[in-house]
Amino acid sequence: MPDVTLKKLAELLNLSISTVSRALKDHTDVAIETRQRVKQLAAMVDYEPNTYAINLRTNLSREFGVIIPGIANDFYQSFISSLEEEARHNGYSLIILQSGDDPVIELENLRRCKQNRLAGIFVSITSKTNDINPFLRLVEQHIPVIFFDIVPSFEACNKVCVDDAAAAVLAAETLIAQKKKNILAIFGKSQLSITQKRLQAFNETFSKYGSDAQVCCLHSGSTAESFETVMDHLGSPHQYDVVFCMSDEILIGVMKAAQTLGLVLPKDIGILAISEGIIPTYYFPRITYIETSGFKLAKMAFSRMLACIAGSSYVQELKSEPVLIAGGSL
Amino acid sequence: MPDVTLKKLAELLNLSISTVSRALKDHTDVAIETRQRVKQLAAMVDYEPNTYAINLRTNLSREFGVIIPGIANDFYQSFISSLEEEARHNGYSLIILQSGDDPVIELENLRRCKQNRLAGIFVSITSKTNDINPFLRLVEQHIPVIFFDIVPSFEACNKVCVDDAAAAVLAAETLIAQKKKNILAIFGKSQLSITQKRLQAFNETFSKYGSDAQVCCLHSGSTAESFETVMDHLGSPHQYDVVFCMSDEILIGVMKAAQTLGLVLPKDIGILAISEGIIPTYYFPRITYIETSGFKLAKMAFSRMLACIAGSSYVQELKSEPVLIAGGSL
């Protein structure tokens, strides 16, 4: 059975194409019984409108592009999962494009979004993206672009991201409230802006509260490195009462080390992390963490997108408030 | 700057639309210098062809649909990640649709794929899908459908899945080779076909080799349940030398229990799992597992799809061979 079109329906019903089109849309100026007839036949022959024709004609699209470094990441997973739901409920679909953290592929993906005349684009830029003009050019052509998670520092664009400073402040406040005195804090690569923001806010909070806690801040580029770091610092007799992990990647390495050393949480050592919320549930006791989940962020990004489509030219930076999720590790 | 079209380019260059179209495609019967002129202007004004117009005209599409229960799952994550790469390298994009394990939404998603006249569809059905006729109808309309992972039992369709029986056989053989004598084996919900296949193959292998091992097979519907199961069986003095986990979900619960009980791997207890390969790396020592990763499956599914598009009406069921990945838990 080849494709059914309006034309074919019209012929079958001895009606004009436009009447059929209107009937299918329940236009009130089509006789109610004609509407019935049309819809009945359409259902019978499994008619589905051709989206390409509609989009061409109306110059509108019901698809959003999502450009991310890679999908294999708890954050993007929860973000996309949530975004897809929002999109579907509003009659939109999502086109996923991975850049592999390569700015060249990212640009190529952007080109495809443009060719597809998408309704809008959500993008988390690569760590090496330094020219955001191609994105801004799309905005000029009325394709809204919402940056999320990893966003450019450029001011005049729509951004939705985790409040890194607030998360670190909350972490520090939690440790202070729990009267931790000897803290081993492990942060990510020092050149990353996320590391810098979290580290600075973390330290400032201890100063601000006039805390007398000893805080040893270290950097770790990977799970393996944070494993080594903990093995070095907690392997022999030590004075630490808690380890703070800036990210899931670090948490995994820390937990491996804790297991290797046979440390019992929270008796032998406390653990506090900033996390997407999946990894902390993999251990016993469940790790206490500051949540920076993609779910909430996706909802914010989506409603910002709808506003842009509705015509808002107002540009803003939204931050999602971090929350403390208590486990049994502290 | 509004949308640039062929028409606009033609006007600007004092050429006809068809010549511009041909020039952009490097048609040899356009004067080489005309081609240059056209391409230069096109690049200057940032011309991008309108995909909707092309697809409408050619009745072709460069988009695949992917319908899955939910993206938040290590298996689908690796599958989609890999599939997207393959697609991109071949000039295709992926539209992701989640069914939330709800057959109604699944059907709705299928309808959208049809409306979008997609080039093909990859689908992992919900656990409650019992009517696959809507899928088969698409195939009749020349939209290839490749089922993956969770597939219908119906014979005449393209399926790509993990070889569940082979994975369980390999697991059993590994345990036999390691001379494990007292095995606690935890499987998923007994009504799931994946559980049945794995359980049967597992047990048959012990019989086949005439093993004298004591195998205690239990079922667990969740991470929490497998945690309880292990607490019950390994909490007090016991004779088990290894725990086998049918899935990542179970593995997580088992590892939580092992940590709670302070068991040291592999000294106090051995662990063997069937896994997507992410979770086993979260523990120390790394868990030994049988890999059923989505990466390989995606490549198989994609090449099958290309074959279908190229006109192969041949239908087949492909299985991905499981592999043993040695960690330090056995």
Add this chain to the structure above:
DNA sequence: ATGAAAGCGCTAACAA
């Protein structure tokens, strides 16, 4: 080597 024209499936202004 270039152009004119038809048509993909649909919508919407205008006519009747």
Add this chain to the structure above:
DNA sequence: TTGTTAGCGCTTTCAT
């Protein structure tokens, strides 16, 4: 209430 028509941006056959 229904039909006619033009046109969205592009490809492609046929003419020149």
